[in-house]
Amino acid sequence: MGRSYRIAVVPGDGTGPEVVAEGLKVLDAVADGFGVETISYDLGGERYLRTGETLPDPVLDELRSVDAILLGAIGHQDVPPGVLERGVLLKLRFELDQYVNLRPVKAYPGVSLPVATVQPEDVDMVFVRENSEGLYVGAGGVSRRGTGEEVATQESVNTRFGVDRCLRYAFELAGGSDRRGHVTLAHKTNVLNYAGDLWSRAFAEMAAAYPDVSTDYVHVDAACIYLVEDPGRFDVVVTDNMFGDILTDLGAVIQGGMGVAAGANLNPEGVSMFEPIGGTAPDHTGRGTINPLAAIGAVELMLRTLGEREAADRVDAGIGLAVSKMASMRAGEMGFSTAEVGDLVVEGATR
Ligand code: IPM
Numbered sequence: 001m002g003r004s005y006r007i008a009v010v011p012g013d014g015t016g017p018e019v020v021a022e023g024l025k026v027l028d029a030v031a032d033g034f035g036v037e038t039i040s041y042d043l044g045g046e047r048y049l050r051t052g053e054t055l056p057d058p059v060l061d062e063l064r065s066v067d068a069i070l071l072g073a074i075g076h077q078d079v080p081p082g083v084l085e086r087g088v089l090l091k092l093r094f095e096l097d098q099y100v101n102l103r104p105v106k107a108y109p110g111v112s113l114p115v116a117t118v119q120p121e122d123v124d125m126v127f128v129r130e131n132s133e134g135l136y137v138g139a140g141g142v143s144r145r146g147t148g149e150e151v152a153t154q155e156s157v158n159t160r161f162g163v164d165r166c167l168r169y170a171f172e173l174a175g176g177s178d179r180r181g182h183v184t185l186a187h188k189t190n191v192l193n194y195a196g197d198l199w200s201r202a203f204a205e206m207a208a209a210y211p212d213v214s215t216d217y218v219h220v221d222a223a224c225i226y227l228v229e230d231p232g233r234f235d236v237v238v239t240d241n242m243f244g245d246i247l248t249d250l251g252a253v254i255q256g257g258m259g260v261a262a263g264a265n266l267n268p269e270g271v272s273m274f275e276p277i278g279g280t281a282p283d284h285t286g287r288g289t290i291n292p293l294a295a296i297g298a299v300e301l302m303l304r305t306l307g308e309r310e311a312a313d314r315v316d317a318g319i320g321l322a323v324s325k326m327a328s329m330r331a332g333e334m335g336f337s338t339a340e341v342g343d344l345v346v347e348g349a350t351r
């Protein structure tokens, strides 16, 4: 018996199923020397509207035992904001303790980039977004709701344990052979005097344990400027959950757009989940116009995490070929349909 992986697939809502189908097409084409068993899970807006369920416990328990999860997109126009995000996506991240949200930002050669000043060769960085704490834990509350005296608080929770494990991941990554040995901390220490203080002390101590990794610090607002004006300065960027959420959307834009941005929710000791970060794209749903490269990039990240480096490299070569032929990374402007882009990747991955 050779190696084999059990992959849970959650196509989800909107364009999720369309892009996941292309990801699986590519996975099938590069699965050479190992087996893949996929198990599909119907989670998302349609299920919620039908049954009132978001992520039932028996499903969650099954997901605890797979080798990886591939997710399409979660979100539905007929469901109030937050229900599916908290009930499915964030619940998966938290329950499976996927404490690192890894978001590579890389421009493929020849890709036309939305920001005119950015050169593709300067865009090659990885965001390590803390994924289990911060403003996302749902701490806080409301009183006198709906009155003129309403009070709402939303607290950012930062633990030394949580910050340290995220920083350690970033330093290990930066020191490895795939990166350039530099870590930037992005935060807002000039205003967030408690959380920022914890992060910067933990960062300095972690840096001392990795003498071969160079470091710097940028305020998160300045990081936005640098991402547009000098992206080449970034190698590994580590940051908290909320800042990471925002910075990686900007990162997605400088790398070519949401259509190419993939992310991994990692629990290095447990089950990890891989997703295109673009969302459900309701305007493009069912039209074959959405860019599947982000979902295919998520498959690449999944293969790399599973240790299938050769297969991952083939997916990367396939994406490279597709990018070189596509007119644009934007949905509806690619010059190809969703399935045709998937076919191009397969062609590039298998030759
Ligand atoms: C992301 C998304 C999610 C987040 C939402 C949908 C909850 O924006 O993956 O970046 O904020 O983390």
Ligand code: MN
Residues within 6 Å of the ligand: 245, 246, 249
């Ligand atoms: Mn986001």
